Amino acid sequence: MSLPKPVMRGLLGKRLRLHLPIAFALSLVAAVAFKYGVTEPRKQAYADFYKHYDAVKEFNSMKEAGVFESVQPSGE
Known part of the structure; x- marks a missing residue:
């Protein structure tokens, strides 16, 4: 009993x-998940911060508080 020879011709295709x-679909799903899971909440957080x-x-x-060296406080 011997093993059959593997078919190598056309294997890559x-x-x-x-x-x-499958790779294309997974990359598309990852890109959409990143957009709606990371970038949209981040944009909303920036918008909320700069609104007020x-x-x-x-x-x-x-x-x-004296953070700036070139600006004098208004009391002086």
Whole structure:
């Protein structure tokens, strides 16, 4: 009893016909999951933060705390 010889001719094409659509579908699913699982919540978080962000108020509080070396506090 001997093992049959493996069929090598056309093996790559046969395997690609199976694996290429699967790889394409999985990459598409991963891209959509990343978009809606990571980037959309991140964009929404940035939008929520900047909706109530006052840059002038933040600058004045940092100026009063002495964060900037070239800006004097308004009391001096």
